[in-house]
Amino acid sequence: MSIINLSQVKKHYSLGKTTVEAVRGVDLTIEKGDFISIAGPSGSGKSTILNMIGLIDTPTEGEVTIAGENIGKLDDTGLTRLRHEAIGFIFQSFNLIPVLNTRENIEFPLLLGKNGKITAEKRDWIDFLIEEVGLGDRVKNKPNELSGGQRQRVAIARALVTKPMIVLADEPTANLDSNTGEAILELMKKINKDSGTTFIFSTHDHKVVQIADHVVRLLDGLIVEDSRRN
Amino acid sequence: MIWRIAMRNLIQHRTKTIIIGSLVALGIMLTLIGNCLITTMGSGITKSFTDNFTGEILVTASGAKAGVFGAQSDEMFGPPVISVLKDYDAALAKVKALPGLKSWTPQLSGYAVFNFEEKGSDFSLLFGIDPADYFKSMDNVNIISGRRLAPGEEGMMLNRKMQDSLKKSMSVNLKVGDTIQLNSFGDAGFKIREVPIVAIFEFKAANQRIFTPSFVDSTTLRVLLGKNVGPTEKVQVSKEATALIDANPDSLFGDDTTAAAQTVSGSGKVLTEQGLKTMLGGKVAASVPPPGGGAWNFILVRLNPGVKAEPLIKELNREFEKDGIKANAQGWQISGSPDSYTFAALGLIFNIAMILLAVVSIIIIMNTLVISVMERTSEIGTMRALGAQKMLVRKMFIAETLSVTVLFGLVGIVLGAIVVAILNVVGLPADSDFLAVIFGGKILKPVVSLKPLLTSMGLILLIGSVSWIYPVALALKVSPLKAITTD
Known part of the structure; x- marks a missing residue:
C-alpha cells in the first residue's frame, strides 16, 4: 500500500538572478513499512525531496501526496497538523531542545496538537521507548550531558513517540562514529520491523544504503535508480 | 510545558536575563518611588490649599478668572479685580443641597494699602470673612498673640509674615491692640478705614511663599472695595x-x-446713622455687619472626609447652568496658581520621564529578544518541524517576556516600596520655600498608595505586553526548514 506519492515533482530555487533546479521532475512511490534510502552526492536533490515529503517544503511543480492528502492544498496550519500526526523527524544534528532533559525531549511532540495531555498510556509508551533506545539511566540528563549517540537515540525515541506512519532521517549517522552509527541503524531497522513504521533516509553513507530494502539514487535532481531488495 | 521551557531558557541565559531584569526592576523601582513622591506631594499641596485657603470646592462668579488670592486676574495695573458673586443666595441654596456637604463659608478677597503716614505704606491682600462661619469651616490659623475676630466685630487679624515685612521695611512694629489705617482707591473712589489689630497669626500651611493675606471683618473690606454692604433684598x-x-x-x-x-x-432691620456712614465709607466703625447679606466673592465649600469633589463640582455647575445662576464651581487649582501649575508641570515632566523609561525598556527587551530569536532559530525550526503551531511559538516568547517583566517588575515594586518606607521614616526636609510648596509642607513623608502601585503594575504589563511583538513576528517567520539548515 503506497503511503507517499511524488508525481512529476520539480523544485526551483532563486539564487540571485539565476534559478537553481534542485529537483527536475521526480516520480516516486513509497510503500508502508519501507526502509528506504535516498542516496546521491551533494546537490543531487535528496534533501529537497526529503523536505517535501516531510512537509517542510513545497514543490514548485507537481504533486506530493502524503497519507492520501495533497500537500499543495494545505495551508501552514494543515501542514503542521499533518506533520505532527504522520511524520517523525531524525535530524543530522539531533536538534534536541537544549533546556529539556531526555524524557521531556521525548514527550515534547505529545504535548503538541489537540490531545496535548500526557495520559498513563502515553507515559507507558514513553517509558517503553526510553528502554528501547537504551537510555533508562539518562532520563534526567540534558542534551549537553549526553554523547552524540545518546542524543541521536533521544531523537529516535522522540520521532517515534507520536507513533507516526513515516520517520524521516536526514543523514542520521553523519555526526556519529561508525560503531554508534551502526548501532543506531540496527535500532531503526528493528523498530521498522516491529512496528511497520516507514523509515526514509537521506544519506551518502554506504552502510545505510546496504541496510535499506528500497534504494533510490539521485543525480542532478533526477532519479537514476529506484530498486527494491527482498 | 511552555512555561517550563520559558523559565529554563531564562535560567540558561541567566546573564542576559539578569541584565534585562535589572533594567526592568530599576525602572519600576524608580517609577514607584517617583509616583509615591508625586502622589504624596499632590495630596500635600491639595490639602494645604483646601484646608487653608479654598475648601474642596470654591464657588466664584461665573467667568471669574481670579481665585481667593486674586491671581489670574486680567488687571494689568493696580490690584487684581475679583468678581462679585452676584447670585450669591441662589448659588448658596445649591451648595446647601450638596450631598456630602460638611460646611460652607462666604469670603471676600481684596487688596488694600496699609498706610503709616510719613513712615510709608505697603500693599497687602485681605480676606474679608464672617468669623463665626469662617473658622467653623477653615481651621487654618495658629494665633501667635491675641484672639480670633469675634462675630460682628470690626478688626484685623494680621499675618505674621506681613508683620515681619512691615517691621523690616518701615520699622513699624505692629502688635495686638494697635490700630491700622487701610486705604483703597478704585471705581468707588478713595476709601479709608481704621481697624484695631485683634491678633497676630500664621497659616498652618507651610505654603506661604507668595501670599500673605490677613483677615478683616467683611464689612470693612466691603467698604474698602466699594462693594454693597447692605442686604440685597427689597x-x-x-x-x-x-x-x-x-x-x-x-x-x-x-x-x-x-x-x-x-x-x-x-425688612425689620434698622438703618442706623452708623450704618449709613459705613455705607459711605466713613471712619465710624460699623458695630453690626449685615447678616448674610452684602457682596461676597466666594463660597468656600468643605466636604465630609472621603467625599470626592470632582463629581460634585460638575453637579453644581450643571445646576447653576440649568437655573441660569451666574456662578461657577471649581477646585483649588484656580486659587493655587502658580503653585498648582508648578506642581502640574512637575507631574508632566515625571510622566514624560516615565514614558521615556518605558520606551527605553521596551526597546532594550525587544533587542535582546530579537537576538534570542536569531540564536534559537534552529530550536524554533525544530519545534515547528515536530508539529508546533505558530501559536505555541508565540506563547513561548510571550511567556518568556512576561516572566522577566513580571518577576523583576515585582522585585522593583518591593525595592521601591522599601525605599519609600525608609523615606517615610527619615522624611525629606523642604530646604526652601519652593520645596515647601512642592512638598505641600515643611517635610515630605512619602507613602506607598494604591495609585502608584497600580501605575507601576500597569507599566510592567505595558512593557511585558509590547516588547514581545516584534521578536515574535520574527520568530513566526522561522520556517521548519531552519531545523535542517541551521546548526
Whole structure:
C-alpha cells in the first residue's frame, strides 16, 4: 500500500538572478513499512525531496501526496497538523531542545496538537521507548550531558513517540562514529520491523544504503535508480 | 510545558536575563518611588490649599478668572479685580443641597494699602470673612498673640509674615491692640478705614511663599472695595421715611432729620446713622455687619472626609447652568496658581520621564529578544518541524517576556516600596520655600498608595505586553526548514 506519492515533482530555487533546479521532475512511490534510502552526492536533490515529503517544503511543480492528502492544498496550519500526526523527524544534528532533559525531549511532540495531555498510556509508551533506545539511566540528563549517540537515540525515541506512519532521517549517522552509527541503524531497522513504521533516509553513507530494502539514487535532481531488495 | 521551557531558557541565559531584569526592576523601582513622591506631594499641596485657603470646592462668579488670592486676574495695573458673586443666595441654596456637604463659608478677597503716614505704606491682600462661619469651616490659623475676630466685630487679624515685612521695611512694629489705617482707591473712589489689630497669626500651611493675606471683618473690606454692604433684598420703606424725599434739603442736616432717619426701617432691620456712614465709607466703625447679606466673592465649600469633589463640582455647575445662576464651581487649582501649575508641570515632566523609561525598556527587551530569536532559530525550526503551531511559538516568547517583566517588575515594586518606607521614616526636609510648596509642607513623608502601585503594575504589563511583538513576528517567520539548515 503506497503511503507517499511524488508525481512529476520539480523544485526551483532563486539564487540571485539565476534559478537553481534542485529537483527536475521526480516520480516516486513509497510503500508502508519501507526502509528506504535516498542516496546521491551533494546537490543531487535528496534533501529537497526529503523536505517535501516531510512537509517542510513545497514543490514548485507537481504533486506530493502524503497519507492520501495533497500537500499543495494545505495551508501552514494543515501542514503542521499533518506533520505532527504522520511524520517523525531524525535530524543530522539531533536538534534536541537544549533546556529539556531526555524524557521531556521525548514527550515534547505529545504535548503538541489537540490531545496535548500526557495520559498513563502515553507515559507507558514513553517509558517503553526510553528502554528501547537504551537510555533508562539518562532520563534526567540534558542534551549537553549526553554523547552524540545518546542524543541521536533521544531523537529516535522522540520521532517515534507520536507513533507516526513515516520517520524521516536526514543523514542520521553523519555526526556519529561508525560503531554508534551502526548501532543506531540496527535500532531503526528493528523498530521498522516491529512496528511497520516507514523509515526514509537521506544519506551518502554506504552502510545505510546496504541496510535499506528500497534504494533510490539521485543525480542532478533526477532519479537514476529506484530498486527494491527482498 | 511552555512555561517550563520559558523559565529554563531564562535560567540558561541567566546573564542576559539578569541584565534585562535589572533594567526592568530599576525602572519600576524608580517609577514607584517617583509616583509615591508625586502622589504624596499632590495630596500635600491639595490639602494645604483646601484646608487653608479654598475648601474642596470654591464657588466664584461665573467667568471669574481670579481665585481667593486674586491671581489670574486680567488687571494689568493696580490690584487684581475679583468678581462679585452676584447670585450669591441662589448659588448658596445649591451648595446647601450638596450631598456630602460638611460646611460652607462666604469670603471676600481684596487688596488694600496699609498706610503709616510719613513712615510709608505697603500693599497687602485681605480676606474679608464672617468669623463665626469662617473658622467653623477653615481651621487654618495658629494665633501667635491675641484672639480670633469675634462675630460682628470690626478688626484685623494680621499675618505674621506681613508683620515681619512691615517691621523690616518701615520699622513699624505692629502688635495686638494697635490700630491700622487701610486705604483703597478704585471705581468707588478713595476709601479709608481704621481697624484695631485683634491678633497676630500664621497659616498652618507651610505654603506661604507668595501670599500673605490677613483677615478683616467683611464689612470693612466691603467698604474698602466699594462693594454693597447692605442686604440685597427689597426694602419696605415707611411713610415717615419717604416723606423725607419731599423735605427741604437744607432741613436734612438739622438734628430733627437725623432723629427721623434713625426710625427708617426695612425688612425689620434698622438703618442706623452708623450704618449709613459705613455705607459711605466713613471712619465710624460699623458695630453690626449685615447678616448674610452684602457682596461676597466666594463660597468656600468643605466636604465630609472621603467625599470626592470632582463629581460634585460638575453637579453644581450643571445646576447653576440649568437655573441660569451666574456662578461657577471649581477646585483649588484656580486659587493655587502658580503653585498648582508648578506642581502640574512637575507631574508632566515625571510622566514624560516615565514614558521615556518605558520606551527605553521596551526597546532594550525587544533587542535582546530579537537576538534570542536569531540564536534559537534552529530550536524554533525544530519545534515547528515536530508539529508546533505558530501559536505555541508565540506563547513561548510571550511567556518568556512576561516572566522577566513580571518577576523583576515585582522585585522593583518591593525595592521601591522599601525605599519609600525608609523615606517615610527619615522624611525629606523642604530646604526652601519652593520645596515647601512642592512638598505641600515643611517635610515630605512619602507613602506607598494604591495609585502608584497600580501605575507601576500597569507599566510592567505595558512593557511585558509590547516588547514581545516584534521578536515574535520574527520568530513566526522561522520556517521548519531552519531545523535542517541551521546548526
